[in-house]
Amino acid sequence: MEEFKEYLEETGEIGEVIGFSNCIAEISGLPNLRLHEMVISESGDKGIVFELKKEMAKVLIFGKNLKVGEKVVRTEKSFQILVSENLLGRVVDPLLKPIDNLGPILGEKEYWEIYRDAPGIVKRRRIKKPLNTGVMLVDFLIPIGYGQRELIIGDAKTGKTTFLLQIIVNQAKEGVICIYVGIGKETSAIKFVEDYLKAEGGFQNTVMIIAFAKDSPTLNYLAPFAGMTLAEFFRDKGKNVLIVFDDLTSHAKFYREISLLAKKLPGRSCYPGDIFHVQAALLERAGNIETRWGERAITALPVGETLENDLSGYIQTNLMAMTDGHIFFDSEEFRKGKRPAINPFLSVSRVGNQTKNQLEREIVQLIRKHLIEYQKAQAVSQFGIELSPKTRKILEIGRKIEILFEQDPKTLIPYPLRIFLFGLLFVGFFDGKPENLCKLEKEEIIKIFEKGGLKELEKIEKIKSIDELKNFIEGIVPKVKETLHPSFKNASF
């Protein structure tokens, strides 16, 4: 009430609730009200101006305490949330209030507006630093750079969240601040994310902003904006930030619900006309930006959900248009048992390639060539005709590449190791070996590397061309064989 009186005296304007439906209140009065301004009611409920009409405004409200006839005042401020560095390692709601039963957020806090303009062209810098996801297929074929906006798209239950968690763990361990924004999620799904991050490490560098499916559409709609504001806060403190929006198709559905309640004119699939603008303005706030600390990036990984692999949906195509590429999780590949179930032919990274060095570019070129040949050869092999030795060789290499790309969710493969594994393939290390043996050898090499073995791989960072790599690998193959073979002495294939 005190806050209400203070704002009333400060602004000299008063309004009245004249209508109320679900999460939208209609307010008369307040002649100078602005879009996105915060309003406060007599009972202390807060709301955000969602739509302005000639004689009334529509306000998004959080609680359900508001009554028709209640007085409302404006605050002359855009909606704000309290941000703090102490949010790291916490699970909070979109208003950044803790929901993890670990007590209040202590320490210094700052009020930040949730609707902020995206940085202008002058502040933006070229994306040139690679963001290592630890997932070999992505790091080679669909690379992501710091400051990029890459859409993660695919059907439900195809491993999108697990893939994102792998990236979060890998990045959090490298000191990047990670923000996971869950929109319209079930409690069990959030528990899985929290447990995964706690078990794999990196949770201390992560903030989880969660809006549950049972929460009001207002909270779900605001969640990504709160997440982006927090990301900007950390960026301006000199940190690189990775933000995951899981997922923006649900966000669009909540926005549609609000818009229909507010009687906004529905457009395609009943979404309001400004859905593109709302989500594009959000993602536009990411990027590689010049700050007083130098270049600092907000890398945004929005998630889009498809139905039956249909990439042509309204929101899905919108999201593709406002991002710098997409990684497509194919349910067909998932059913075949491929992990991660990414379809490299339907995925694209528009700016990630510019972060790659010469060696990686050469390797990727070779992999792509082999994969295309493999795809064609697979089509031919289905006719049941006798295959030429050349076709058989293509099929063998293609299958070996697939084996190398297969990766379980708990394994992260760093740069030298992935270069080394493909180097081994190109020097013929896996030639003629059965698939099972290849798999075991790959896993053994990863284990040895994780335990601190294969110290020679440190030199890979300095290698500049594929020929140089082949020479280097041929030099250490005998040692690798020596290290590997005792493990498989008694193995039978």
Next chain:
Amino acid sequence: MEEIFEKISQKAITKEDLVFLLEQLSVIEKEIFTNPKNLLSEKLKGKIDESLRKEIEKLEKEGILPSTPQDQISFFKEFENFLFKIPTVKLEIAFEPSNDFLVELDKWFKEKVKRKMILDIEINPKIIGGVKIEYQGRWRDYSLEKEMEKFYGGI
């Protein structure tokens, strides 16, 4: 037509008066279709406020009020819409105002704002003196409450 409506609604000063007038209008609308041979002012005898009935009688004599029931209905509907469009000014004062005070207040608003206003009076003794005004979303505090708070807060 607006001038005529303004004249009929002259006595509606407060929100309560306006509600009363609207109730009277609903009675009038019901009576329009009874006894078609009689004049409306005759049919309304003893059913509505006498001063309003006389105003209607005057309109009948001047030929301003339409003669057919359908046209009479549209006339009163138009009048209703006019009443709904009169802006309301909310006044929070410390005492129960007398009728004369309200008439004076109405006159003052007409002079200053140059249009008819409906006064929504709220009595709040806590403001001690003066007035708090609320009009079309604008709010001003000309009461003694704040001054007193400042004075006692300073002691």
